[in-house]
Amino acid sequence: LRNGNSEVIYCPGKSLDQITAIFQVLAEKSQNVIATRASRKAYIKIKERIPEAEYFETARIIALWRDKVQTEGIVGVVSAGTADMRVAEEASVTAELMGSRVQRIYDVGVAGIHRLLSNKQLLDSCRVLIVVAGMEGALASVVGGLVSKPIVAVPTDIGYGANFKGVAPLLSMLNSCASGIGVVNINNGFGAGILAHRINLIGEMHENTLS
Amino acid sequence: LRNGNSEVIYCPGKSLDQITAIFQVLAEKSQNVIATRASRKAYIKIKERIPEAEYFETARIIALWRDKVQTEGIVGVVSAGTADMRVAEEASVTAELMGSRVQRIYDVGVAGIHRLLSNKQLLDSCRVLIVVAGMEGALASVVGGLVSKPIVAVPTDIGYGANFKGVAPLLSMLNSCASGIGVVNINNGFGAGILAHRINLIGEMHENTLS
Amino acid sequence: LRNGNSEVIYCPGKSLDQITAIFQVLAEKSQNVIATRASRKAYIKIKERIPEAEYFETARIIALWRDKVQTEGIVGVVSAGTADMRVAEEASVTAELMGSRVQRIYDVGVAGIHRLLSNKQLLDSCRVLIVVAGMEGALASVVGGLVSKPIVAVPTDIGYGANFKGVAPLLSMLNSCASGIGVVNINNGFGAGILAHRINLIGEMHENTLS
Amino acid sequence: LRNGNSEVIYCPGKSLDQITAIFQVLAEKSQNVIATRASRKAYIKIKERIPEAEYFETARIIALWRDKVQTEGIVGVVSAGTADMRVAEEASVTAELMGSRVQRIYDVGVAGIHRLLSNKQLLDSCRVLIVVAGMEGALASVVGGLVSKPIVAVPTDIGYGANFKGVAPLLSMLNSCASGIGVVNINNGFGAGILAHRINLIGEMHENTLS
Amino acid sequence: LRNGNSEVIYCPGKSLDQITAIFQVLAEKSQNVIATRASRKAYIKIKERIPEAEYFETARIIALWRDKVQTEGIVGVVSAGTADMRVAEEASVTAELMGSRVQRIYDVGVAGIHRLLSNKQLLDSCRVLIVVAGMEGALASVVGGLVSKPIVAVPTDIGYGANFKGVAPLLSMLNSCASGIGVVNINNGFGAGILAHRINLIGEMHENTLS
Amino acid sequence: LRNGNSEVIYCPGKSLDQITAIFQVLAEKSQNVIATRASRKAYIKIKERIPEAEYFETARIIALWRDKVQTEGIVGVVSAGTADMRVAEEASVTAELMGSRVQRIYDVGVAGIHRLLSNKQLLDSCRVLIVVAGMEGALASVVGGLVSKPIVAVPTDIGYGANFKGVAPLLSMLNSCASGIGVVNINNGFGAGILAHRINLIGEMHENTLS
Amino acid sequence: LRNGNSEVIYCPGKSLDQITAIFQVLAEKSQNVIATRASRKAYIKIKERIPEAEYFETARIIALWRDKVQTEGIVGVVSAGTADMRVAEEASVTAELMGSRVQRIYDVGVAGIHRLLSNKQLLDSCRVLIVVAGMEGALASVVGGLVSKPIVAVPTDIGYGANFKGVAPLLSMLNSCASGIGVVNINNGFGAGILAHRINLIGEMHENTLS
Amino acid sequence: LRNGNSEVIYCPGKSLDQITAIFQVLAEKSQNVIATRASRKAYIKIKERIPEAEYFETARIIALWRDKVQTEGIVGVVSAGTADMRVAEEASVTAELMGSRVQRIYDVGVAGIHRLLSNKQLLDSCRVLIVVAGMEGALASVVGGLVSKPIVAVPTDIGYGANFKGVAPLLSMLNSCASGIGVVNINNGFGAGILAHRINLIGEMHENTLS
Ligand SMILES: Nc1ncnc2c1ncn2[C@@H]1O[C@H](COP(=O)(O)O)[C@@H](O)[C@H]1O
Ligand SMILES: Nc1ncnc2c1ncn2[C@@H]1O[C@H](COP(=O)(O)O)[C@@H](O)[C@H]1O
Ligand SMILES: Nc1ncnc2c1ncn2[C@@H]1O[C@H](COP(=O)(O)O)[C@@H](O)[C@H]1O
Ligand SMILES: Nc1ncnc2c1ncn2[C@@H]1O[C@H](COP(=O)(O)O)[C@@H](O)[C@H]1O
Ligand SMILES: [Mg+2]
């Protein structure tokens, strides 16, 4: 992030050796290091050299987290189906590693809308919401109609045919009839986690200790 | 429709004179005639020659309807915003002229989802539902999650920017996480009315008198 | 489907273990369970634990079907080429498992139009038609011109180059010059089967036993 | 055409004065001159100076035709709806002015397929066929399935919504399940007329007098 | 917004009479009313009946604002060129009417990057930033690289050719190499204003009086 | 082709067993059989049962050709680069198997335009030309500017990035400034061969023996 | 350009008053001022206040040019058809106003390739070439095959249907089989003029006096 | 390049044997030979026969370079992230092999803009700049705002989701608010190297020895 004291590695397109080497270098000059879209193999290799490194399987994140803090405010992460879980976890774990308290509200897609409605109170207890959805991405609009919090919407590439690898929910979220929704790139759980954390920080007393 | 005893004229790209002439010819050989996407001007011209012709302003339909029938079963027409009304009315009036009883359930967009939920009983009383929505078209998914009737979804071109003149709700509806949704072309209220009417007819005793 | 007494699993993106586990859970709480886009491997694994499970090879569907019923009315499934068979079978088997009587009318593409025309009577005997076609998808329009039944059109991704993995027949079907056609997502035989079954149900006397 | 003794002016984007001036220049150095996409206004202006000039209203073509010939072989021009007539006429008139005998077979769209089938003999009497269709462009495939002549397909921009101004029939025609179809640009009746004429010429005895 | 005590009218596609009527109705049941994308003509008509109504020319917003408040925290609105001003003002005025203190930082496009860099301190004084840019939308990335605040990016349709009416900056912003950017629809200054205001509110002591 | 005495199998998506079985069936009821996009493996398997079957390696065509004829007229097949050879050979071999005399004029791309110009006489000796080109597809326009024969243009998917798998040359060919060009689908050498052969046949005396 | 002593105004979307006002301000602080895409009306208004201002009709450029210089080296501007002239002139006049000697080589499209070939010597006399073409944009590849100078390619929006307002030649130019071609936005004659001038300057002795 | 004394082979789609054979043939008739997008395996095979051949790993280029020269002027190659390195090296090595002196300025993406700004002097020392960037491609605009040299921009396919394999930075670069940028195809480092070298040559005294 270059502005804080955490450093992030995006793994795709890098060899195991490259990932490990970059991780080690960053681990020396920075308190916290995260690697996203990381395989378990990469984790095993890094762990050999940096034993405190942790692996978040579903989120596919490797983290070295020496400087832990936690916000008062809550980032809610809402997701539609089980297939969206990897992206939802990437968002949740990223926000947590950054220092945000996270409330997961998963598997509340609009095909069974009552499950979502019965979570209204939980939604209201959050300072900011991340909504993760593939297929047609309607969840973002429905959540946006229920609460007036800032919403970060993440389209996923779950779907086929005229889904066009996430384009359908991306367009859906950009055109939402509910206001107050900012959209990030398809599958970009990481970016959503960062943005939601930054929004969450605004409500903290001792903002500096976290930024 | 060429298979029944009604004839349909699609007005765009035809001059007032052409529309009037075709209407007259069809009025001689067929009991019922409809002209869609028709202006009031076209109506006035036709009325001079065929005084029984009626005009449905919002639906932009001119109709000569000499052979009236009405089904037992109900076609429900659900729409999101006031801007979708023209397309919703094209669907409603088309289905009515074909002989279906129609229940309008308008302005129940997902941004204010409780209005939709409070209409659950009305939705359940219909045999088939037409859902008309622009913007991100999430309404189709939400209705599809509430009922297990056949649904005909009509995307409209209401929106701007990344809406791409109705492409966003079109993709949304094609990718709906709810099952049982058949989609027609953007703004094609007429086609939705025909299809819903044909579905509705299946439940009637004396199908032949209507087809 | 969450509204009936059948549960459905969409297999892509799930491991064999996950599919088996979910299948077992659903088999306990629901009479009927279907898994779509399922491999033979997944079937073998499920069969070890649930011996009544059946496999429909071409349709790629695993089914546990304890609550069998059958409609009076017929869902016709019309398909263009042999390459479209997998999607056509997904539609046919889905409708059958839901309880619909199904009439298959396969390999009647428009390149040899007389084969289709000679099936006119069979088409007329159906309550609702599913039309499955790839390439340019012209079959939907031709069938739509021959009968005035409700039609559910399914574009497939059969083709290459400017076919764009099913976009060509999708657009073709959405723009059909024949009325009364509702379109589902590319390759979505399952969705077409559900929708056609729901339409078919409307004509049954004892609708409740099936819904 | 720069290779024969006819010259062609494409009018859009040119002022009346420019069109008239170019027409006059070409009329001096060439036997035959055509202006396509021409308004009646342009015609009136040209006629003042070149009285033999003719105007083909629907085709929107102005022609000076001093060197008339006619082929034995016939170019058939098949079209779907009345809205496609302008493009069909552009093709027919172009082929006629080039010297081809033309057989018009209009308004035989697939929504009423029996009209097309009853023209089978006429189709068979042609050496080459031009098929003009908008909406979903299915006509090209159906004609291609009926005859084994060379076919030139012209998509038109008739339609709306997911038609994308002719892209739907363009893709349809490029992906036709029938073989032997060459496609020209959307609305390019002129190009189709030229190509069909060149194909027709191959069958003439005294090719040179026409080329 | 349906959740707060302000009501919003989106004017395009509504007649002057409709806008005026809706405005009056809302003015009776709500403290504050805004109409976006409103012409001066609409304003004059509304002012006749509701003299307190104000007009924001560049923002094209008509407002009735009886319940005024102002946040401590600042929403910074950064824009690239003069052509983006209308959208930037829609964002600024919306945020102001909602109750946010707004700092405008206009005409700081990346073609003259030193103007932007010399505003670093001003950027740092804001709680949240809105970045408005057309053409290639690079401004969002550059601002995102300078500060670690939440950023709401608004692509505009300023440009031509391969800009595709705002698609180029939209894609640019979604793919930004800087983290912490949420994107709204092309030209959606209103949505950006709402979202930024909601983020800003999180830092206020007496949140309730404003929400 | 269903209209002649040859039958064609399109191999992709069919198993070796399926291809072999279909080939055998067709070999019994038809004089000639072709399988396109066929692997050498498929050929070896077919040859075991039908020893007269031949394999055209580059064209990827397996053929059983018992009814050989040859036209007087020549189909010229012009191609741009070596990478386009597979498609060019599919076209050439298809036309040859249908009975056309074929003249190959390969590797005459516009980057070295003099090679093409020096083949002008050869081009003029053909009755119809097939032009095969990937990248930007400019070759079709240049050939179209040199001769006034009917041209069948085949875009190939050779290229990368903004080539979009053949879309760039497809659009190029559809928009050619030269007239008289009919375009087939991307990589569709087979379709081009059929169309060119049908055009070529028009000039033969004893057309019937070949059709 | 902010780096030199010329200032440029892009007129679309600005009122006559705005254009005039900006022009005057820039005329006071800079030696040279250009306004592109300017109407004659705007010129007349500016001329009233700044009599030295000149208007280039076809290029649609208003210029105040007090600091005139001229390079030794030549920028060649090659264009395909008369319809591309406005963009070609925008490029030529821009380069000239910047100080480059310009050689116009217009109306040498590939449909009549000999006109282009006969200009080979002229092409060779230039230091850098701008190639302006619409339709399928093949001209850039042909010129690129003839010379090994740096080429700046400008696609224009001349064409219709599958031309997609200049997308066809844009893709064509980006995929050219000839090397050494840099592409600018559709219709961006101005940008091409600037880039070619900057390339031309590299060959001048006294570069500083011009930059 | 066909105009100089170097020959180039594009490897994708060719077998190792084909690449080796072509390389050998060209090595006999030309001083210099390059193969791009080449694997180490291909290099090993070629080296067996032509021991002077060199391999540039990151650039994936095999070169036989017997005729070495070097320009006075410098081609600067600026790149955004480590993932863009392969394309940047393809550009750098190509320009070097052609004879240009190259200055690499890598890893100066806009997310950390101060690294770029601190290289201002180095940028100014170059005659022409190549800018290589993926993601949103903003780097081209920022560099274009800092210097007034000719810029060759190369979009890369680094990114995911709405990046569309390089389309996002391609559009970004074509729409840059900075002037003087010519764009090549996605990942086309080779083409950028050729173009920049040709521009660079213009400033050399003894141009002929290099062209
Ligand atoms: N509003 C509409 N939207 C879509 N299709 C329509 C509409 N109105 C009429 N049609 C169809 O257009 C055909 C009539 O077209 P035409 O012969 O051009 O008037 C009818 O057979 C209908 O199927
Ligand atoms: N309706 C048309 N559609 C496509 N191309 C045309 C048409 N009419 C003329 N052309 C072509 O446009 C060229 C004339 O263009 P121009 O010199 O601009 O008048 C002719 O050589 C024809 O090939
Ligand atoms: N400029 C705007 N851009 C996007 N959405 C808007 C804009 N102005 C109003 N809206 C939304 O449109 C809704 C009102 O639409 P309507 O009922 O059609 O006037 C409001 O609830 C807002 O969320
Ligand atoms: N290479 C090819 N490209 C396009 N169409 C082909 C090709 N080969 C065969 N066909 C067409 O595909 C049909 C055979 O398809 P199938 O029945 O699936 O084997 C034939 O009737 C041909 O029209
Ligand atoms: Mg809300």
Ligand SMILES: [Mg+2]
């Ligand atoms: Mg449902």
Ligand SMILES: [Mg+2]
């Ligand atoms: Mg029908």
Ligand SMILES: [Mg+2]
């Ligand atoms: Mg045929």
Ligand SMILES: [Mg+2]
């Ligand atoms: Mg930042």
Ligand SMILES: [Mg+2]
């Ligand atoms: Mg020609």
Ligand SMILES: [Mg+2]
């Ligand atoms: Mg060259």
Ligand SMILES: [Mg+2]
């Ligand atoms: Mg610059």
